[in-house]
Amino acid sequence: MDEVEWLADRFEENRPHLRAVAYRMLGSLSEADDAVQESWLRLSRSHPDTIENLSGWLTTVVARVSLDMLRSRRSRREESLVVGVQDPILGTEEPTGPEHEALLADSVGLALLVVLETLAPPERLAFVLHDMFAVPFDEIAPIVGRTPTAARQLASRARRRVQGASTASESGPTQQRRIVDAFLSATRDGDFDGLVAVLDPDVVLRSDRNAAHTDSAREVRGAMAVAKQASLYSQRARYARPALINGSVGLALVRDGRLLLAMDFVLRGERISEIDVIASPSRLNRIDLVLLDP
Structure with a gap:
């Protein structure tokens, strides 16, 4: 050699x-x-x-x-x-x-x-x-x-x-599921006040390039702004399902058996402090994801 x-x-x-x-x-x-x-x-x-x-x-x-x-x-x-x-x-x-x-x-x-x-x-x-x-x-x-x-x-x-x-x-799976379910329900119902209630006042929402579109910024800060941003997903939210994403409770948007988007949450106490929206196919393929029962 x-x-x-x-x-x-x-x-x-x-x-x-x-x-x-x-x-x-x-x-x-x-x-x-x-x-x-x-x-x-x-x-x-x-x-x-x-x-x-x-x-x-x-x-x-x-x-x-x-x-x-x-x-x-x-x-x-x-x-x-x-x-x-x-x-x-x-x-x-x-x-x-x-x-x-x-x-x-x-x-x-x-x-x-x-x-x-x-x-x-x-x-x-x-x-x-x-x-x-x-x-x-x-x-x-x-x-x-x-x-x-x-x-x-x-x-x-x-x-x-x-x-x-x-x-x-830090929060247990039961608490995570309850808060994420509340977020999903408020998003589906177009309940702006319900969204604000579940969000930390200083919440940050980040979207990758594939998730962002002409009406969507790649980073949004503050409960009011994030609630408004979440309303853009209200129509698609009916396809969203709770899921374990890298071991934590999040949301997966699945349509016709295809994963289109994932949302990963960070909690602070009883509220959501960070949301990461992932839609890039290459990044979605790397996620450790398990769909949960509705």
């Missing part, structure tokens, strides 16, 4: 881990694959005999690439005022293994990805690498251009944000 083949084999051994790191950083499966591919290109241009810890070196590289992509993405969004919706967790058709299990661990669904999206890029990197992949702060610090102490503070700040959001969204 020549050096190139040996290097390619070692890289493939690390690919699931690298994809997991990039996915947690970027929240996009396609971008994660791009970051992993870029890490291979950089490895192929390097001198492997100078690399003492190949796995650690690759983790650092894919983290740097992901950080650059995240910063670039944020810059583009600031210019275009467009907010994206993250890719949901993969279904079971993907390869299995320890790193894939790490990717699936603690329900990396839309709710967590939306929380991660609110973090500044250095905070997100410090949190992901340390809390999710146990990378020491001494190794994280050079990536974010901070001291180890400052990197620790970044992760701590991010951790408080994530834990706070997780606590706010």
Whole structure:
């Protein structure tokens, strides 16, 4: 086996881990694959005999690439005022293994990805690498251009944000179903006051490009505005069914046996605080979805 083949084999051994790191950083499966591919290109241009810890070196590289992509993405969004919706967790058709299990661990669904999206890029990197992949702060610090102490503070700040959001969204399946059913009933009946009553005053509704149309913005904030937006779905709501979406109760719009749209909810207490509307076929295919009885 020549050096190139040996290097390619070692890289493939690390690919699931690298994809997991990039996915947690970027929240996009396609971008994660791009970051992993870029890490291979950089490895192929390097001198492997100078690399003492190949796995650690690759983790650092894919983290740097992901950080650059995240910063670039944020810059583009600031210019275009467009907010994206993250890719949901993969279904079971993907390869299995320890790193894939790490990717699936603690329900990396839309709710967590939306929380991660609110973090500044250095905070997100410090949190992901340390809390999710146990990378020491001494190794994280050079990536974010901070001291180890400052990197620790970044992760701590991010951790408080994530834990706070997780606590706010905790609710049992019965409570989730009751609130989602109330939302669906009010939407079907065109009950504007009923919709406002079930929505958090600061609720955010996000729609991907396929879900948005000429009368629909891709991000809407506030109970009154979201209730008005939900009324646009009143005619189609008769096709909606309660469903488990990535383990949480949501809604699936099914017509003639075909999944057209999914709505993923984040709850805060007794009200809905976030709604993600997914209609992109490629993203719908990746959802872990189970229809529930009406």
